Amino acid sequence: MNANAKVFVVDDDPAVRDSLALLLEQDNIGVESFDSAESFLSGCRPGPHSCAIVDMRMPGMDGLQLQDELSRRGVVLPIIFLTGHGTVPQSVRAIKAGAVNFLTKPVTGTALLESVREALRESDRLCMTANTSQTAAVRVASLTERERDVMMLAVEGRSNKEIARQLGISHRTVEIHKARIMQKTGTDTLIDLARLVEASGMRS
Numbered sequence: 001m002n003a004n005a006k007v008f009v010v011d012d013d014p015a016v017r018d019s020l021a022l023l024l025e026q027d028n029i030g031v032e033s034f035d036s037a038e039s040f041l042s043g044c045r046p047g048p049h050s051c052a053i054v055d056m057r058m059p060g061m062d063g064l065q066l067q068d069e070l071s072r073r074g075v076v077l078p079i080i081f082l083t084g085h086g087t088v089p090q091s092v093r094a095i096k097a098g099a100v101n102f103l104t105k106p107v108t109g110t111a112l113l114e115s116v117r118e119a120l121r122e123s124d125r126l127c128m129t130a131n132t133s134q135t136a137a138v139r140v141a142s143l144t145e146r147e148r149d150v151m152m153l154a155v156e157g158r159s160n161k162e163i164a165r166q167l168g169i170s171h172r173t174v175e176i177h178k179a180r181i182m183q184k185t186g187t188d189t190l191i192d193l194a195r196l197v198e199a200s201g202m203r204s
Helices: 014-026 037-043 065-073 086-096 107-142 145-155 160-168 171-185 191-202
Strands: 006-010 028-036 049-057 079-083 101-104
Touching: 006 014, 014 028, 014 107, 014 191, 028 037, 028 049, 028 171, 049 065, 049 107, 065 086, 079 086, 079 107, 086 101, 101 145, 101 171, 107 171, 107 191, 145 160, 145 171, 145 191, 160 171
Parallel strands: 006 028, 006 049, 049 079, 079 101
Antiparallel strands: none
């Protein structure tokens, strides 16, 4: 396992925290433990290649409420839920909200480690997607307002003639704008440009 991997264990039972930490550390995974959702929110700083193992039922804020709060704060962190009293509606809600897995206690070490590996892979994928989106957004932000107008019409499949007519500019001006757009965004084709627009979060 990657030595930079980090798992946050959130459980009010110290015996569970200790046993999970021992299991994970034996697999060369860094562990940081918290006895409540509230302490996790105040002290956790998630980074790349990380995930959380969260007890579903805890005093105060429970696991699903913690998941909702992380989402509200814009924190991207794959979660594995542990519970001794799991219900189908709870598990469905957790998975729909982005949980990697929903495991019922007692869980074997093998099953838990496999879920952790899956969650860490998901963490890497999410980080890569976020980096791609950020890069795309920066490139789009470098365009002028007119260039963005031309770009959005171009990725809709409009011809230069149609773009010129809709924006009230000349055909030659459209060509100049498109050349600058390609240069600023680092794209070579309209397909690449459309992918960049999608990654940036813009919608035509």
